[in-house]
Amino acid sequence: MTQPATTHHESFPDTYHDTYSKTVFGFWVYILTDFVLFGVLFATYAVLRKNNFGGPTEAELFNPTYSLIQTLILLVSTFTIGLGGATAHRKNKSATFVLYLITFILGVAFMWMELAEFTHFVQIGASWKTSAFLSAFFTLVGTHGVHMCFGLLWIIVFLILLCLRGLTPVTVQRLTCMRIFWQFLNIVWIFIFTFVYLMGVME
Numbered sequence: 748m749t750q751p752a753t754t755h756h757e758s759f760p761d762t763y764h765d766t767y768s769k770t771v772f773g774f775w776v777y778i779l780t781d782f783v784l785f786g787v788l789f790a791t792y793a794v795l796r797k798n799n800f801g802g803p804t805e806a807e808l809f810n811p812t813y814s815l816i817q818t819l820i821l822l823v824s825t826f827t828i829g830l831g832g833a834t835a836h837r838k839n840k841s842a843t844f845v846l847y848l849i850t851f852i853l854g855v856a857f858m859w860m861e862l863a864e865f866t867h868f869v870q871i872g873a874s875w876k877t878s879a880f881l882s883a884f885f886t887l888v889g890t891h892g893v894h895m896c897f898g899l900l901w902i903i904v905f906l907i908l909l910c911l912r913g914l915t916p917v918t919v920q921r922l923t924c925m926r927i928f929w930q931f932l933n934i935v936w937i938f939i940f941t942f943v944y945l946m947g948v949m950e
Contacts, residue, residue: 767920774924778931781894785935788890789942792883796947800878805947808873814944817860818936824853825933832926840914843922844906850929851902854895861892888939894932901925 796805831846865885868874875885905925908918 767916767923770920771923771927774927778927781931785887785890785938788883788887789938792887792943795879795883798879799881802877802881803871803873805880805943808868809944809947811944811948813860813864814940817857818940820853820857820860821933821936824850824857825930827853828926828929832922835914835919835922838914840909843914844909847902847906847909851899851906854899854902858892858895858899861888861895865889884943887943891932891935891939894928894935898925898929898932901928 827846828850831843831850834842834846865888868881873881875882902925905918905922908921912918
């Protein structure tokens with residue numbers, strides 16, 4: 748009996764056999780290793796957060812309103828990058844470009860606020876050298892910031908490729924991995940906002 752021919756479409760890839768799905772699965776494996784990394788950093792911060800060595804405490808340093816604005820910016824960027832992924836699968840090049848550009852601008856705004864906060868802490872004598880608490884804080888939040896920088900560079904590269912090559916299957920595949928990475932960073936920041944900033948000022 749003749750089997751019906753299988754139609755492959757990049758928007759709805761075969762979950763188990765095609766290159767698109769294998770690449771996305773491999774990227775998820777990488778994301779899991781990053782979860783482990785941040786899990787270790789969160790555990791370290793939890794142990795050291797009260798060791799301020801006579802320096803400023805969490806409640807004295809953190810401004811929850813400022814951190815909430817950062818969080819809202821990152822949440823909006825996650826929404827725009829999700830819409831960008833949807834428009835890419837629908838072959839809408841111009842909408843995809845605009846949405847990823849908005850995501851980039853929001854990411855830059857988030858990083859500017861984070862760097863401004865770090866600079867303020869250093870200027871008032873609360874650098875990573877001051878206490879174990881601040882060393883753990885700068886390491887945790889700084890590691891997230893480094894990931895954000897790589898994400899922003901990735902968006903720039905994607906926008907250039909989008910202009911040069913358009914929405915090819917390879918471009919859509921890379922876009923999907925980028926979207927996963929950006930949304931992962933948003934999840935990590937939600938944990939940072941909750942367990943570092945909010946709990947720090949509430950206790």
